[in-house]
Amino acid sequence: MSHAMQSQLHLDTDSDFDDQCGNPSRISILGPSASKGELLETLKALQIHIQRLQDENKSIKEENKTLLADKPKRKRRADTQHELSAHEDTITIYAPTQDSAFLDELYHHFPESLHKVMESSYFSDLVLKSIPDARANEIKKLRGVAGDIFDLPSKYFTNTNFERATIPEIQQLLGVSSATNQIYKTFPPVLFPGLKEDGSLKTVFGNWELLARILKASLRGVTSLHDRSSGGGGAHTNSLKWSVHQITPGAIAWAAAIFLLSPDTEFSSSGLGKKSSINYKSLFYNYKKVLVSKWTTKRIVSIVANINRYVFKVAKGPAIDSAKQEDHTNAITHSNRSVMRSPKRGVVR
Incomplete structure (x- = not known):
């Protein structure tokens, strides 16, 4: 079973999805030799994952507003450091997502007749050169x-x-x-x-x-x-x-x-x-x-x-x-x- 298929199967249940959201590193970006199906499945998994992160982030912001209203003010530096630390996983997920979107655009740029050839190392070497x-x-x-x-x-x-x-x-x-x-x-x-x-x-x-x-x-x-x-x-x-x-x-x-x-x-x-x-x-x-x-x-x-x-x-x-x-x-x-x-x-x- 391909890595992309394994990643997608992890999202089949709510509990698995929650585990996935807590550990973004489990979604891997495939190399240039990956097939069309693997690229699309990985991209889909990342997009679903980001949507969940957005929802969670919105919920966290609402909770923070309530907490800040009830707590005494802290030093600004301490607040900022804590906030960045809490969302470190969320922040780092976006760079690989950008790469996935680029791969999808590149795939659709080439004629359909070349899509099978694109899975070969020869094709990727030729393009990179x-x-x-x-x-x-x-x-x-x-x-x-x-x-x-x-x-x-x-x-x-x-x-x-x-x-x-x-x-x-x-x-x-x-x-x-x-x-x-x-x-x-x-x-x-x-x-x-x-x-x-x-x-x-x-x-x-x-x-x-x-x-x-x-x-x-x-x-x-x-x-x-x-x-x-x-x-x-x-x-x-x-x-x-x-x-x-x-x-x-x-x-x-x-x-x-x-x-x-x-x-x-x-x-x-x-x-x-x-x-x-x-x-x-x-x-x-x-x-x-x-x-x-x-x-x-x-x-x-x-x-x-x-x-x-x-x-x-x-x-x-x-x-x-x-x-x-x-x-x-x-x-x-x-x-x-x-x-x-x-x-x-x-x-x-």
């Missing part, structure tokens, strides 16, 4: 037109030895004070209209044209940035190869990551900047979380419509699948609670 090469080519392509994207001299980006951290205009876009004190923010000024930061994030991604330029160059080719015709970009663009006709939350989140502006020259497989120590993986999930949770709001709908119009020369807004919207929102909201923000040098906050 291809991803860094494709990413490096995409970054190299974007560096060639980054000057046009950000309205800055192209040498800042095409010369790999250029110290971007010393450029005042780039410092302003990233919201850092100097080349020696580089504390990178999760939501830098470049993501806001007029570079005016908004702590409430009500205007984040409002500087949509920069994001649209990045996406247009990536999806329709670098020449499309200067091509005014509706069909610019050629016959071998990513948008045609991938059958992309409109922008998704993941696409905007990918474009919003500040790698092109950062001092990093290579994108490591860990997603951690070698020079900047920026956690690009963390940035991506934070951006995607905000976008998915606000995807149907008037402001985000308007931003997406503008980007779609700029990239694809269309006048319609995004098509929204309400069922998928709910699934993505749950997965991303829960998984990103595990993201830690630190004010240390080079770490996004």
Whole structure:
């Protein structure tokens, strides 16, 4: 019997489920060689487990309100430490859930004809080898037109030895004070209209044209940035190869990551900047979380419509699948609670 099936069988009774909730480590995330059935069963078990944790957490909060009303005040530090300790198991479950959601998305991205092959080690090795090469080519392509994207001299980006951290205009876009004190923010000024930061994030991604330029160059080719015709970009663009006709939350989140502006020259497989120590993986999930949770709001709908119009020369807004919207929102909201923000040098906050 597979590990995923064993995990699922543990949930058959209320008593077993309660035991499972008390010991999240019993649900294991399978490796790349796992079958479709195992991945889906494990993901389902995690989603059910999280729902129970949510219900328990809500109940605990209500009990805490009553207890706090009846007890004398403690020192704030002691309260915080006790609260974090009590929910340590709940907090740590979200990172593997995020990985499960990603595996499910990846599985459905590939054509059905490849699903059986995906269970082989050959397929996983091939994908893992291809991803860094494709990413490096995409970054190299974007560096060639980054000057046009950000309205800055192209040498800042095409010369790999250029110290971007010393450029005042780039410092302003990233919201850092100097080349020696580089504390990178999760939501830098470049993501806001007029570079005016908004702590409430009500205007984040409002500087949509920069994001649209990045996406247009990536999806329709670098020449499309200067091509005014509706069909610019050629016959071998990513948008045609991938059958992309409109922008998704993941696409905007990918474009919003500040790698092109950062001092990093290579994108490591860990997603951690070698020079900047920026956690690009963390940035991506934070951006995607905000976008998915606000995807149907008037402001985000308007931003997406503008980007779609700029990239694809269309006048319609995004098509929204309400069922998928709910699934993505749950997965991303829960998984990103595990993201830690630190004010240390080079770490996004």
